[in-house]
Amino acid sequence: MLDAAENIYGNWFFNTAQAGAEGFYSFLARLNSLEEARSLVDAGIPVIASVTYGPGELKGSPIEKTRGHLLVIKGFDAGGDVITNDPAAPGPSGVERVYDRQQFSSAWLKNKFGTCYIVARRLNSLLAVKAPFTDFFFSPPKAAGERRKLIESQLVENERVELLELSGSWAKVKALEQASLKADNKTLTPYQGWLPADTLAFSLPLAPAMVVRAKTAGGVSAGVKLRPLRGATPGTVTALFGGRNAVIKLKDLNPLPVKLAPAVLRRKLLDAARLFLGDKYYWGGRSAWGVDCSGLVSLAYRVWGIDVPRNAHDQFHAARRIRKAGLKPADLLFTTDSKKPDYIGHVMLYAGGGRLIEATQDSGDVREVTFTKKFGVSFAALKDGAPVKGRRLFFGRLLK
Template identity: 55%
Template sequence: KTVERVYDRAQFAQAWFANKYGTAYIIAKDLNRFLAVKERAAEFYSMPPGPGDEERAKLIESQLLFNERVELIEVSGPWARARAAEQESLLADKKTLAPYEGWLRLESLAFSLPSPGTAVVKAKTVKAGALELSLGVKLRLIDGPGGAKAFLPGGPALSLAEKDFNRLPQKAAQADLRPGILKAARFFLGDKYYWGGRSAWGIDCSGLVNLAYRAWGLELPRNADDQFAASRSVSLENLKPADLIFSAEASKPGFINHVMLYAGGGNLIEATGDTNSVREISFAEKFGADFKKARNGMVAGGKKIFFRKVIN
């Protein structure tokens, strides 16, 4: 017999996703869940963007890290609609958390067996062969005589240095946990603010909080309002470093649109579009109010301010 057609890898993947034929699909019909991101970070859009950079920037919802799991919903040309299994957001009922839905490039995905990560990158970036891994990337490690090796989707097993990751589940002492979260957040100081960013190469306010906590084994929802819902109120007197400060417009107190990390000493760390940067500043400079007199639910600088915590 002659070969009727030879597909390259991208063509084969697109045909398989669209038609779902073959022995593998017959054996395991839920292979849409056997997918992970194979790039260092993949943009996640509310809808497939057009060619213009301006339109593209407006449509970014988040970023998916390398090895982050997704569930395929549908394919449209070079785009895949998917659920981000490791990024949750509240549904319209404001009670139920569910995976974020959006669009990413089909070529960003690779087949990967679903297995829980046993380690998370705690350095801002780590070189893994030809790939650079971001803070917050989760990997399944196998310990051996030559040290820990990570098995990567779409690639070979690679060795990693113990100093660059935290083991999961993370059992850090309280004395290490809060400083570790703040250290992770401070990696980004001076970086440019990036709407929808959630990686070492671009970050927004809730992305910063999400990754800083994730690097120390604590999972928070993706967006600021959802992080607010997942946290608990705390008084100023009991506010500790790495706790969270949220704000809403005073005219819309029920709509949380910003989150910051309390850095101690009356300071906070934030990724903000106000200065288009990640910065550490005093509460007084941010809100024009005396931190020592601050109270939960107070209004200052046109913002309604809330103190919250995740860690006991």
């Protein structure tokens, strides 16, 4: 796109406007690493990089040197070198060029600070929650009184979504990190629902490196996944979200993937659930500010690197059925809905020693109690699938 006033083709704003006129989403960005570029390329979005280099600084280039040149990053070879389309090539057969990773990094990241265009037909999957948490609804509530009836779940900060539809101030999305079963009770698919559109922000599809293990840390909920930057003070990191920064202590984070011995992992899962003891029960809750029964299980597992289906019925079908005699700490207990005998309406964590941890409407909070207090009969008297207080009780395991 020629900027006639300056007689140049390098006007960033003119170029993005022209791309928009052709039906593309387009914006200027600065990336910090080749891995960030890879994340976009893997998502099907090529990166148009601006490079500067001198003689011999980018071997294999069709031009010896340049103060500013654009080329398209379209992939990486097995050795990590950068596969590009370089428009400076003298003919079509020479357009594809593979550049040395270190030399390309210098030409782009060092000399031009990672400046690039992002141009794509769709950016719907490059979104994440920017609020500390947001409620997630079956359909947009029209009044405050409808919220409990319509709420499905909560999404926490940095949780990825794919935009499906906009309606006024509401966005219909797929919650990419919360799975739900289809009607066949076999196939997991992302939850679909509605949330306020202003809780979303553009986010690169980068693999997270850490997850918050504390109930809250720097105002961030347990279960938030992130890629941290080095903190300004020792023992901390800085997390960048869609509108703010958060300083988080390293002791409040788990590195991903989590690698622990099975017995240790089970203890850690229960420790995570106990962070919520005494909190009020929150229908649909799945954040530090409130949980329901399956939300408690979801977060307890998530902070230790394990994502599980969102609701109790789906967790039941994802779990392996086990006998009571085989129960171990952090295994799950399921009860059917009193009005729907074939539907799992409640899930609890087995705490060992005939005790359980649950977020329950019975007491309106998160509690750790004995089987006797919960069911009116001792743990020894319970049987798999047997009726208890009008419900059937099952035992399941999500861990290997």
